[in-house]
Amino acid sequence: MQVVHLHHPYDKTKIIAGPVVLAMGFFDGVHIGHRAVIDRAKREARARGAQLAVLTYNQHASVVFEKHDTPIKYLTTIQRKLEIFEQLAVDVVYLVDFTSALAHVAPVDFVQQYMADLNAVAVVAGYDHTFGPKLTANMTTLPKLAQGRFDVIEVPPVYLAKQASASTLARQVLAAGDLQTLTQLLTIPYETTGVVVHGEARGRTMGFPTLNIETPIDERLPGEGVYIAQVAIAGHWYQGMGQIGYNVTFGAGRAQTVEINLFDFNEEVYGEQVHVKWEKYLRDEQKFSDMNALIQQLHQDKISAGNYFSHLERQGGHDVI
Secondary structure, eight states, rough: EEEEOSSSSSGGOOOOOOOSEEEEEETOOOOOOHHHHHHHHHHHHHHHOOOEEEESSSSOTTHSSSSSSSSOOOOSSSHHHHHHHHHTTTEEEEEOOHHHHHTTTHHHHHHHHHHHGTEEEEEEETTTOOOSTTSSSSSTHHHHHHSSSSSSEEEEEOOEEEEEOOOHHHHHHHHTTTTHHHHHHSSSEEEEEEEEOEEEEEEEEHTTOHHHHHHHHBOOOOEEEEEEEEEEETEEEEEEEEEEOOOGGGOOOOEEEEEEEEOOOOOOOTEHHHEEEEEEEEEEEOSSSSSSHHHHHHHHHHHHHHHHHHHHHHTOOOOOO
16 A cells, blocks of 8 residues: 655655545545545446545544544544554545644635545545535535536435544543444444553552553543453464553552453563554443452452453454455
């Protein structure tokens, strides 16, 4: 998969030669609605003998238009998004920097420069896609703006439990720890990334050593609580359980941490870049009366996690929607 970075005004020599079917969108989360767009574009590209291209952006448009008191957090960082695109057999990704200069491009010029000039023979996007002011740069106005230079294919909404799949819904269920619904929305378990750093080493004294994971500032975490999880270290997945929370048993006013206890694992991996696959919500974070009460609960959590992984292995892994 080729990744082409474009900064407005871009260098036209960067554009890939030959016809493409262009799927457009921000694609945060790459949920089932996004996948429907990419799948439709893929089928069109294969039918036309063209390459499948995706045009997406390095950051959300609100960075340009609004003031944010805290950093914007995404369901999928750029790197994670690119990993998923590659898994979906995308040939070319145009990663466009969303800047004030880009935001001021008129719809007619945007269509010329970011669709026609990219050699699109067809542009595919969701029913609610916009590429400028909502009233003048949407999927209703695009066919007229295209002026016959390429076909326009609008993909209807995909519904889950009578709701149109959307990144907003995905963020809501993630914050609630509803990983079952989130997995249905994304079609795969939710993943985050991070680096293993030193913690207080209290888990080791309790018989449950943990990886303390420092996560990117722009990446969304599930809501606070205890989860069944898997961690990929150097390309190998390990089963375990983890907590996103404040270790309230050991005092108030503590910073939020991400700590994961891996089963049958005792290696030092500080500094390793890892992926965390969040499998299932187990329970809320609790304040226990003492360390022994916490240890008893951790043993019960480990049993629950073991039963989950045994069931997962018996059914042959995750179902893919």
